Amino acid sequence: MDIRKFKELVFAAGRSAGLEEMEIYAARTKELEVRVYKSEVDNYNLSDEGGVGLRARYAGKIGYAYTEALDDQSVEYLVNAVKANAQVIDSEDEIEFFAGSLSYPEVETYYPELDQVPAEEYINAALEFERTAQSADSRVDSVNWALTGYFSSDVFIANTEGLEQSFRQNLAYGFVSAVIRENGQVKTGSKSKSIYDWAQFDPAAMAREAVEEGLSLLNAETVPSGNYRIILRRDAARSILATFSGVFSAEAVQKGLSLLGDKLGTQIAAETVSLVDNPFVPHAGGSRPFDGEGVAVQKTDVIAKGQLNSFLHNLKTAKKQGVQSTGNASRPSFKSTVGIAPTNFYIEPGEDSYNALLTQLGDGLVIIDVQGLHSGANPVSGDFSLGAYGYRVENGKVVGAVDQITISGNFFTLLRDVEKVGSDLEFGLPGGAGNVGSPSLLIRGLSVAGRRGK
């Protein structure tokens, strides 16, 4: 059933069931994903799916329900389920059904040419990932991931207050990972990228980079436990930022789940650190013209030169704090309730290249990846203790690989200990926590556990 027709049926059924205000949030996504293994298409996934979420006010309380089937049975199910849920809600939070912003920005989220790339091209690119990686070095044992994919989605929001907006987004991506084996050692190196202009996608170059990284990790050793000067390379820095990004959400603040609650307007990070939420980056995963409540997006300076300037808000948290929504209402899918998430969230790049950072590090460690983020990091206290690997640096030169260490510290302390910010800003593949990016960060000191003594 057409979404606009389905909306009319739901609103009509809702009205006769006594629902006061209603909002439909619908998404429809087409995806293709290709994985190659040993010169064969190992996995080929096609999908075309979507659904509708309904939220509505009943007797003053908000209920949610969703369905993936757009049929008459679902109209009734949605209305009944929303009503049943609204009846058990205690929260007195004021929820606003937004009538719409005065205007909406033009954001580049859709690249029509990308829709024209045939499935075969994705297969060829994945094959090239594998072929190039496999032949790049005799120590490449296998290519455990050679993956390409594409998605295009249509988002539609409408409510009984007059709001009706939609937008379309598409993106492709690639991921290659090589397993390196030498003298009983096993290492992996990987590279991922999101792509909108297919012509700029160079799978062979990505494969070579993945192999180089894997090779660079051979003969790794642990290091004596102690405090080290550290570069968190862009990818490791981004992983840590993504893990703790929730502390900047006004929802976490208002629920007492963020230690930043009373820090607005104060210096919480080194002056080199500016953190922004920017939904206007062309063809980035988190870009969009409006948020999950239909509010027009804006760029938000969360940390400006070390000072905490703003939290990320949706309508509910903004009203509570007496400010305007920052357009960060998130609905990761039509199944989700409205929360808060960043759009494209990143530390503003500085002027020093990664190599310049190495020089300034002098002696210390470069961390290129951290493990155990969903268990070894406490998003409330900011404490983390994470498996890590990377390189040992002496006199500004990489002298060897390091593994079997854990780095421990606290996110809030880390923000203050940033000595330099690199110029090498890079985003990851967009995920649930928004599209997070970071340049490499030179950190004054972090506790490292490796082997005992010297």
Added chain:
Amino acid sequence: MLSEKLIAEVLHAALSTGGDFAEIFAEDTYNTSINMINGIVEDGIQGRDHGVGIRIFQGVRSVYAYTNDLTPANLIRVAKEAAAALPGASSVQTLVLNRCAVDNMHLIKIRPSDVPQARKVEVMREAHTGAQGYDQQISQVTVRYLDTEQNILIANSEGLLTGDRRVRTRLAVQAIATKGNEKQSGFYGPGRHMGFEMFDLINPREAGARAAKIAVTMINADYAPSGRYPVVIHNEFGGVIFHEACGHGLEATSVAKGTSVFAGRIGEKVASDVVTAVDDGSIPNAWGSQNIDDEGTPTRRNVLIENGILKGYMVDKLNGRRMGMEPTGNSRRQSYKFAPTSRMTNTFIEAGESTVEEIIKNTEKGLFAKSMGGGSVNPATGEFNFAVMEGYLIENGEIVKPVRGATLIGKGHEILMKIDMVANNLARGQGMCGSISGSIPADVGQPTIRVSEITVGGREGGN
């Protein structure tokens, strides 16, 4: 959900090119989730997942497509579009479907859809009270209630036509303790393949108190010392070490490609003699159980390691083709949106003969990891990392004080060889396991075990 005639037509369309096997997985699932923060119901959502996944094999190639437009014309179109990714011409004969009823091992007494929302909220309030009332240092309590009824139909070109209904219920409590500027959290989340009768077994008040106890113990704890020393890992959710560090390496997904350290080693010694490990998806009403796996193969008890010797893997159809092995009832997926692959169900180390007291008494200096957090592993290298949620220091054979912030890192296969004591108190804990076929309910488990040496990462660098 789908008529036999339509199923046959879709399977035919799927085999219209060179495919030699086709499968349909149809699903109609009803979910409920309710969130309560500090005793206040913040939101509740109910939803209906509804769709069909179509999978085609050609040798060891596979193609997967899914849609939630279930009109006959669309299903046939999707099957053909998926088939187009495979070369060759059809060689399909007539298809005869044999409807095969499932023996239900997991009786459901109270279907969640028959329980009013208000009753579910009552249980949540009890859990909240149990946590909030545990100690004055508890500053936040989040309670989440989840239930799901998944109705599935599976049909394939071998003539299989079967179905199952999986009903699961879970209560998850997170408690946060505050002291000055510091916060620590504790979590406990029991779940079963059961309906609302789960609460005859699980006292929500006690569940809440358990989460609170962890948070309170940890807020008053010093940081764990880092270094390499013996670690005693407690039973129940302590089994996450085996799940993450070894279990994933025993899934055919990584074995078939030779990326697992356990590949090609059946019959070899991979663990110390005291270790026997099992995956069993047939335990009545356990969280990770189901009557059949998501390819329609009945679940069963599979011995993975027996007295230290590698006995078997967890195998799905596709990887079974690669490995020349039969499926073991381990093929699972989050929903129709995922192609199934070999996954764990309820995986645990079997009980041994020691007592917990003996193990502690025999440990001069070490860490007692009483509650584990989650963890992750690189399947290619076996390197794991996971957090100790509730830890204690052992000195001279006695537990002396709580310690926080410890993480255990190492390589799974090395740790297996270093397990030197196994207690007699096997218990299982519940988790959600994320991997390539999505997030699925799985039990981890073990008795209390001792590992002679693990690298412990803590805040106190160096010692």
